[in-house]
Amino acid sequence: MISEKNILAAESYKITQNEIGLKFITIDNELASAKIALQGAHIMQWKPHDIKNEVLWLSSNARYMHGRSIRGGVPICWPWFGAHPTDGSFCPHGFARVIPWRINEIIDLENGATKVTLVMLPTPEVNRQLSYQFNLEFSITIGSSIHLDLKTTNLSEQPFLIGEGYHTYFEISDIENIEVTGLENKIYSDKARGYKKFTQEDQIKFDAEFDRVYLNTKDTCVIHDQGFSRKITVQKQNSESTVIWTPWDKKVKTMVDMGTEHEWKKMICVETVNALENSVMVYPNQSHNLIAEYLVQEY
Numbered sequence: 196m197i198s199e200k201n202i203l204a205a206e207s208y209k210i211t212q213n214e215i216g217l218k219f220i221t222i223d224n225e226l227a228s229a230k231i232a233l234q235g236a237h238i239m240q241w242k243p244h245d246i247k248n249e250v251l252w253l254s255s256n257a258r259y260m261h262g263r264s265i266r267g268g269v270p271i272c273w274p275w276f277g278a279h280p281t282d283g284s285f286c287p288h289g290f291a292r293v294i295p296w297r298i299n300e301i302i303d304l305e306n307g308a309t310k311v312t313l314v315m316l317p318t319p320e321v322n323r324q325l326s327y328q329f330n331l332e333f334s335i336t337i338g339s340s341i342h343l344d345l346k347t348t349n350l351s352e353q354p355f356l357i358g359e360g361y362h363t364y365f366e367i368s369d370i371e372n373i374e375v376t377g378l379e380n381k382i383y384s385d386k387a388r389g390y391k392k393f394t395q396e397d398q399i400k401f402d403a404e405f406d407r408v409y410l411n412t413k414d415t416c417v418i419h420d421q422g423f424s425r426k427i428t429v430q431k432q433n434s435e436s437t438v439i440w441t442p443w444d445k446k447v448k449t450m451v452d453m454g455t456e457h458e459w460k461k462m463i464c465v466e467t468v469n470a471l472e473n474s475v476m477v478y479p480n481q482s483h484n485l486i487a488e489y490l491v492q493e494y
């Protein structure tokens with residue numbers, strides 16, 4: 196049951212439910228619209244009203260089922276990124292994206308944006324997978340930009356190490372028509388080549404599967420999209436890795452929820468992450484905030 200007692204003075208939201216009881220928050224304020232699934236605290240859609248095309252890619256055959264991650268939008272990876280470091284039976288990218296969260300509050304802000312704060316509800320399965328106590332809170336501010344803040348608090352007496360990320364799927368005109376800047380001269384670990392390390396020389400263009408963790412990268416990335424005449428800026432704080440991912444035609448055939456045959460060409464993942472050697476130690480009674488902000492400019 197969702198407790199709605201703490202939902203404050205917001206007029207811009209509605210809560211809906213699908214046929215199997217999964218709940219969704221729909222926001223429509225003076226600046227933007229958005230949709231968030233409570234399972235996984237998963238942002239499925241966000242679009243400022245004055246922007247023509249969708250900003251987040253959402254697969255046309257994404258699954259809205261208990262315990263399944265939605266393909267598209269902003270999946271949250273936590274408390275590990277990729278495979279679990281020691282137990283391959285645990286959910287890839289952690290469990291935050293597949294378990295229930297509850298609404299803490301929804302507030303309409305003076306500038307027209309809406310702030311939604313969600314709190315993770317640990318399940319017995321979560322408690323089986325972790326030996327420590329924590330609190331995980333996710334604040335999303337929906338306006339002409341979108342601001343994401345995932346706050347991990349250590350409630351244990353020992354430090355713990357987390358991997359985390361916003362595995363964000365951005366909508367683009369065509370994968371062969373875009374460039375990503377902001378990672379020039381950075382070292383990356385290439386998952387498609389056995390995690391070997393290389394240096395990124397120039398801006399990124401795509402003509403094959405791409406699955407790279409750029410390490411020690413705090414800078415802003417920009418997706419330049421000539422087809423949509425726009426750029427999307429990904430700013431971040433407290434994130435030291437950036438993952439860029441596109442599956443390409445061969446890998447996409449092994450995935451069941453990537454939409455119709457060429458739908459994958461309309462997405463690129465630019466992920467705000469702390470992974471591998473950039474994983475984060477959270478100390479007792481301390482918090483760590485993973486922050487990202489997305490902004491779209493048409494020209």
Ligand SMILES: O=P(O)(O)OC[C@H]1OC(O)[C@H](O)[C@@H](O)[C@@H]1O
Nearest residue numbers: 264277287288386406438440464
């Ligand atoms: O299918 P998922 O668990 O959502 O993962 C989707 C993709 O996420 C990444 O960024 C990984 O590096 C990929 O190897 C993986 O295929």
